Amino acid sequence: MxxxxxxxxxxxxxxxxxxxxxxxxxxxxxxxxxxxxxxxxxxxxxxxxxxxxxxxxxxxxxxxxxxxxxxxxKPVSNIRDLRVEFIAKLYFLKDLNLSGGERLVEGQKVVCQKILESTHLPTAERSEFNRLLSDFRTCQIRSILSWLEDCLKFLETSGNNA
Amino acid sequence: MxxxxxxxxxxxxxxxxxxxxxxxxxxxxxxxxxxxxxxxxxxxxxxxxxxxxxxxxxxxxxxxxxxxxxxxxKPVSNIRDLRVEFIAKLYFLKDLNLSGGERLVEGQKVVCQKILESTHLPTAERSEFNRLLSDFRTCQIRSILSWLEDCLKFLETSGNNA
DNA sequence: GATTTTTACTCAGCAATTGAGTATTCACTT
DNA sequence: AAGTGAATACTCAATTGCTGAGTAAAAATC
CATH class of the missing domain: 1.10.10.10 (Winged helix-like DNA-binding domain superfamily/Winged helix DNA-binding domain)
Incomplete structure (x- = not known):
């Protein structure tokens, strides 16, 4: 702005x-x-x-x-906010030529990692169906974590400035 | 119901x-x-x-x-509807003991596959940033496709009935 | 016999979104 | 030179959805 x-x-x-x-x-x-x-x-x-x-x-x-x-x-706290809000942050960062991108992505990785652990552990994994549901989350989060690595690569190559 | x-x-x-x-x-x-x-x-x-x-x-x-x-x-048309609406369908299917689960999951696979292809191809892949954004989608959809396979396994084991 | 939980529902009000409308300028066509 | 369509620039009314707060009785628990 x-x-x-x-x-x-x-x-x-x-x-x-x-x-x-x-x-x-x-x-x-x-x-x-x-x-x-x-x-x-x-x-x-x-x-x-x-x-x-x-x-x-x-x-x-x-x-x-x-x-x-x-x-x-600040990273977003919910996985569902990655697809719009987090990406909007990246867009602002890029378009306004701001610094702090790597910080943001690293922070987001930590948040996602924590959510992944909390989805994993406290399961007491009742039914098979419940396991299927938690697999969905796990699956999604893991793929996001790998994408966040791509983000870091992107930020390195596209010369992050200021 | x-x-x-x-x-x-x-x-x-x-x-x-x-x-x-x-x-x-x-x-x-x-x-x-x-x-x-x-x-x-x-x-x-x-x-x-x-x-x-x-x-x-x-x-x-x-x-x-x-x-x-x-x-x-019917499968859901948007990826974002997988996490709630599609899962709700599975829940109804399971809880009301309905048949057609495999059909649904197979249909959903096809829909996701199509979205994946359309995200991939028409890219003309303008900027690096745009590629990063489309990678996000690609990544998400691929992980969903692999989860849908898990769904099929779940339906097989949990004896899908009339 | 007292308190908490569960059953069972209503309603007013706010916030967000949407569609439709208004009006002018610029670029392009014929 | 007139006409058309797209871009600029915004407003507003209306619906819809959602939420919190409220009500009230029965059942369970302490």
Whole structure:
């Protein structure tokens, strides 16, 4: 973010960069911006234009910046959030040229590892069916862990800067 | 289902059997039943009791039965629905002692395979980052495919019956 | 006989999402 | 030069879903 943007630009940034990952509707974006503004994370001014409709320009506030930095540095706690939220973090990191990617991925590995262990151990593995269900998780998490290694490789090659 | 049940029983059936897979709140269950009733998939009668509060008994209708049978025989179209919806199908299949499990799993394999191919091929693989994103999918789907094999083994051993 | 758990349900209210609508400008065509 | 379609830029009403809080009695447990 950094620079101020119109809602429309925010929408383009999200919907084009996260195509196939996260579908964001136009009004969805504006809804989020409204929420963010009412919480004090962004502020907006109306940009007047002679004989054109006014447009609104959004800027991130100090509060918003610190929330963002906090968000982007922390791994997600649930496996289900990997596919959208974690990938969104990577996208921001890459597109805004931020550092801390390796930290994030390493942190995510730890979180996943812990979840994997907790899925594994406390089983007392009642029925066969329950084992099948926990195998699903195990399976998924292991494949994510191996993908996170790919992430690290990606970050190394694509020269992580700043 | 088959037999009529109180909303409370439906809730217990779902929340106990799908613990850790799908969290269903009490009011959530009643909300769904209300929706189902207004769509004509279940019907309910109030069971009067002398000096006790009345309870409502839900039964599945013909329309509901055919919807259910249709639902349970068809694989899910999106990968993200595997973790809850597909597993719910397996749970119903197992718990109601229905046949068609192998059919379902085989069908799901085909769907996943197709998604895997479509993720793979049309790539024109723009950036490295995009490749990383599509690797995530690929990785996930492959692990699901191997888990679906486990499902088949489970169905064979646990004597699938009429 | 007192407390906790289980059975059984309702409802108001909020948040999120969606679709539909509005209006202007720019690029491109014919 | 007029017309068309896509891109820019946004608003709003409505529905839907979801959640928490509340109610109340019976059964089990202490």
């Amino acid at each position: 950094k620079r101020p943007m119109h809602g429309y630009d925010v929408h383009k940034f999200l919907s084009s960069g996260l195509k196939g990952v996260w579908y964001v509707g136009m009004s969805n974006t504006y809804g989020m911006l409204k929420k963010l503004e009412s919480d004090g994370h962004v502020s907006s001014v109306i940009e007047m234009q002679t004989n054109r409709p006014a447009r609104r320009v959004f800027s991130i506030t100090k509060k918003g910046t610190s929330l963002f930095e906090d968000w982007i540095s | 088959k037999r009529p049940m109180h909303g409370y029983d439906v809730h217990k059936f779902l929340s106990s059997g799908l613990k850790g897979v799908w969290y269903v709140g009490m009011s959530n269950t009643y909300g769904m039943l209300k929706k189902l009733e207004s769509d004509g998939h279940v019907s309910s009668v109030i069971e009067m009791q002398t000096n006790r509060p009345a309870r409502r008994v839900f039964s599945i209708t013909k329309k509901g039965t055919s919807l259910f049978e249709d639902w349970i025989s």
